[in-house]
Amino acid sequence: xxxxxxxxxxxxxxxxxxxxxxxxxxxxxxxxxxxxxxxxxxxxxxxxxxxxxxxxxxxxxxxxxxxxxxxxxxxxxxxxxxxxxxxxxxxxxxxxxxxxxxxxxxxxxxxxxxxxxxxxxxxxxxxxxxxxxxxxxxxxxxxxxxxxxxxxxxxxxxxxxxxxxxxxxxxxxxxxxxxxxxxxxxxxxxxxxxxxxxxxxxxxxxxxxxxxxxxxxxxxxxxxxxxxxxxxxxxxxxxxxxxxxxxxxxxxxxxxxxxxxxxxxxxxxxxxxxxxxxxxxxxxxxxxxxxxxxxxxxxxxxxxxxxxxxxxxxxxxxxxxxxxxxxxxxxxxxxxxxxxxxxxxxxxxxxxxxxxxxxxxxxxxxxxxxxxxxxxxxxxxxxxxxxxxxxxxxxxxxxxxxxxxxxxxxxxxxxxxxx
Numbered sequence: 001x002x003x004x005x006x007x008x009x010x011x012x013x014x015x016x017x018x019x020x021x022x023x024x025x026x027x028x029x030x031x032x033x034x035x036x037x038x039x040x041x042x043x044x045x046x047x048x049x050x051x052x053x054x055x056x057x058x059x060x061x062x063x064x065x066x067x068x069x070x071x072x073x074x075x076x077x078x079x080x081x082x083x084x085x086x087x088x089x090x091x092x093x094x095x096x097x098x099x100x101x102x103x104x105x106x107x108x109x110x111x112x113x114x115x116x117x118x119x120x121x122x123x124x125x126x127x128x129x130x131x132x133x134x135x136x137x138x139x140x141x142x143x144x145x146x147x148x149x150x151x152x153x154x155x156x157x158x159x160x161x162x163x164x165x166x167x168x169x170x171x172x173x174x175x176x177x178x179x180x181x182x183x184x185x186x187x188x189x190x191x192x193x194x195x196x197x198x199x200x201x202x203x204x205x206x207x208x209x210x211x212x213x214x215x216x217x218x219x220x221x222x223x224x225x226x227x228x229x230x231x232x233x234x235x236x237x238x239x240x241x242x243x244x245x246x247x248x249x250x251x252x253x254x255x256x257x258x259x260x261x262x263x264x265x266x267x268x269x270x271x272x273x274x275x276x277x278x279x280x281x282x283x284x285x286x287x288x289x290x291x292x293x294x295x296x297x298x299x300x301x302x303x304x305x306x307x308x309x310x311x312x313x314x315x316x317x318x319x320x321x322x323x324x325x326x327x328x329x330x331x332x333x334x335x336x337x338x339x340x341x342x343x344x345x346x347x348x349x350x351x352x353x354x355x356x357x358x359x360x361x362x363x364x365x366x367x368x369x370x371x372x373x374x375x376x377x378x379x380x381x382x383x384x385x386x387x388x389x390x391x392x393x394x395x396x397x398x399x400x401x402x403x404x405x406x407x408x409x410x411x412x413x414x415x416x417x418x419x
Contacts, residue, residue, distance in 0.1 A: 016195050022149045024196060025134060027188045028089065028126040029150050030157040031096070032069065034184055035123055036062055037158035038165030040248045041262055042174035049174075050109040057109065059245045059377040063370050064113040066241055068120025069127065070366030076125040077132060077359025078216075082208035084198050085133045092125020093189040097182045104178040119181075126188065128362040135347050135358070136199035143347075144288050147340035148279045158244075159269020163262040206353070216356040225408045226361070229346040232292070232398045232405075233365035236342065238372025239394035240335050243328065245377030246387045253382050255321045264325065272329045275336025288341035289405060295337035296399035302330050303392040310385065324384055331391060338398075345405075 016024065039061055047058035072092070080088035099119035106112035131147070138146050168176050206216070220226060247265070252258035275295075283291060306327050309315050315323055343361065350357030372394065379386035 018146075020195065021137075022146060024188075024191055025130050025146075026150045026157075027191060028130045031093070031123055031126045031181075031185055031188055033158045034161050034164075035065055035096075035119065035181055036244060037161035037265075038168075038177055038180065039065075040162045040244070040265070041166040041169055042177055043248045044252065044258065045169070045174045046109075046112075050112065056249075056378050056380060059249075059380075060109075060113055060374070061116055062245055063241065063374045063377065064116040065120040065123070066366060066373070067370045068117035069124045070120075070363050070368075070370065071117075072121035072124025073128045073359045073363035073366065075121075075359075076128045077356050077362070078206075078208060080125075080129040080132055080200070081206040081216075081353065081356060084200050084205065085129050085136070086192060086196065086198050088129050089125045089192060090189050092122045092129070093185045095119075095122030096126075096185050098122075100178040100181040100185070104175045123185075124362070126185075128358045131343055131347070131362070132358045133196075133199050135351060139351060140344070140348060141283055141288065144279075144283045144341050144344035147344055148277075148283060148336075150340070157269075159266045159273065163266045166262045206356075216353045217360060219353065220350060220357050220360045223349060225405060226346050226349065226357075228401055228405050228408055229342050230361055230364050232296075232401050233339070233342050233346070233361065234368040234372070235394040235398040235401075236335065236338055237365055237369035238376075239331065239391045241369055241373035242376035242387060242390050242394075243331055245373055246380050246384075247328065249380050250324070250384050250387070253380075254384060255324075257321070268325065268329045269332065272332035273336065275333035277336075279337045279340060283341060288345050289402065292338045292341050292345075293399065293402045295334040296395050296402055299330060299334045299395040300392065300399050302327065303388060303395055307385075307388050307392055310388065327388075334395075 043058045043061070044055075046061060047055035051057045076088055076092060079091075096119050099115050099122055103112055103115035103119060106115055130150075134143060134146055134150070164180070165177050168180050172179075248258075248261060251261040251264065257264060279291060306323065309323070346361045347357050372390070376386055376390040
């Protein structure tokens with residue numbers, strides 16, 4: 001089918017309206033965002049209680065979850081192809097809730113990190129299988145449009161997550177935030193099981209055997225264009241998780257705004273969430289690749305200009321925080337213009353093995369993103385410089401690779417993905 005056509009929606013899957021479907025998928029996807037961003041206000045307390053001699057290590061609570069999520073995607077997609085989307089998401093959320101309870105009781109940083117890895121493995125189902133579920137019903141630009149609305153929550157919900165986390169922490173202590181995770185996961189999976197019919201009928205399922213799984217894996221990895229999009233997603237996720245790892249310490253140590261951090265972060269997230277709105281309104285007309293190229297080109301120019309301004313010292317001290325704040329908004333805004341499009345582009349040729357394709361794309365991009373984000377976060381030296389350099393490198397490389405994708409695309413030059 002063409003990249004902008006709509007796959008027919010199976011009659012059995014039409015119970016919910018498109019608006020409710022988007023809200024449901026967004027809630028499942030937001031489990032990831034909530035599990036990461038609601039932890040940000042807890043970083044100082046975790047550092048003081050569990051790793052007082054090396055406070056930067058508290059950031060690993062975030063990247064441990066992301067690492068587990070990456071590992072979980074290797075299992076979640078193939079499992080959903082074998083037993084169905086709903087059963088896989090439900091099992092994953094059950095594991096997520098159990099791990100959250102274990103994290104609540106963790107006596108050391110090491111045990112907390114282990115619980116967070118397991119929690120990430122469980123959360124992978126809600127992230128990656130949700131994408132496969134969307135792919136079951138839509139394709140091409142229509143899928144990109146649906147994913148843009150879903151990604152709006154992924155980008156916007158983190159804005160309020162630290163504020164919610166701070167309220168829970170202030171009232172009950174930092175360990176209580178894991179109780180909030182348990183409640184959130186339960187709400188999402190209950191909604192799914194009550195309202196959404198299964199989108200993968202038994203006759204379309206793939207047996208969970210080594211041979212078909214290996215064949216599907218080889219198909220995904222042998223597609224050069226899909227691999228290119230995986231690398232771009234890795235760079236995008238790497239810079240975003242790098243920002244999340246460093247942002248609380250930058251507000252606290254660099255700008256002395258720890259008390260108001262949740263409010264500043266919430267405002268920035270709400271503003272940057274407009275990126276997904278812009279993408280949803282433009283992607284059908286302009287195409288997924290063109291928007292991604294423009295987004296990464298813009299981010300590269302902005303980050304390069306800010307980096308040069310910082311090393312030359314031309315930014316007055318009174319403007320240091322406003323400039324950094326505006327820059328951080330652009331990073332999340334550009335994410336809203338790219339993530340949904342890149343997922344749709346990567347999965348476009350893989351509709352017949354959407355679960356495996358979602359797993360491979362999500363697993364590689366997420367695990368490798370941790371290898372980018374963790375060093376950026378641990379390199380924090382009291383200034384935003386390491387974060388700015390990391391973002392500049394990632395955005396610049398992503399821009400060049402997206403331009404390269406035009407040549408790697410086997411379709412005719414004037415494709416619907418481009419125009």
